[in-house]
Amino acid sequence: MVPIRKILYATDFSESSAPACAYAQTIAQLADAQIHVLHVIGELADSRRSRIPPEAFEIFEKEIELYVVKEMEEFCRRHLGDTVTYTSETIIGNPCQTILAAAQQQKADLIVMGTHGRTGLEHVLVGSTAERVVRRSSIPVLTVRATP
Incomplete structure (x- = not known):
């Protein structure tokens, strides 16, 4: 079995x-592993970003980060x-x-993330970050569906 350290x-x-x-917590406890918690703030699309004056956008971005x-x-x-x-x-x-870049940088052995369980038209329109990560990841990904 492959050891899980991160x-x-x-x-x-x-x-x-x-x-x-x-x-993630349970696996970390069982494997004596460390967790790197990551939150990604989605970028504004260029078309929306161009409508905001650059100086206002910088203030907005800093406030969001804080x-x-x-x-x-x-x-x-x-x-x-x-x-x-x-x-x-x-x-x-x-x-x-x-997420994929952070996993590589952190030398993670496993990615754990939730999924909203969208289906049908909502899934087509919104897509699934979890699904894209699963398809592109070179390491195992555990997705946990939200309880309804």
Whole structure:
């Protein structure tokens, strides 16, 4: 069996991501592994970004980052506490690409993330970051469906 030393847990901070966090936590405890908690702030599409003056966009971006850092601290405290060793990071970027890049940078052995379980037209329109990560990842990915 391949040892698991580092788990990348990707979260959007929603309550539907909590079950995936519980799996990451349990696996980390069983394997004596570390968790790297990652939240990706999606980039604005160029068409929307061009409508915002650059100086206003920089202020907006910094405010979002400050807010997300606080949210990350609260999420980790509430869901992980001191039960496992973890680090955390927030990055602005394309969620799928950023998760895969972070997994490689962190030398993760496993990616754990939640999935909203969208189907039908909603799945076609919104897509699934988890699905894209599963298809492109070179390491195992555990997806945990949110409880309805």
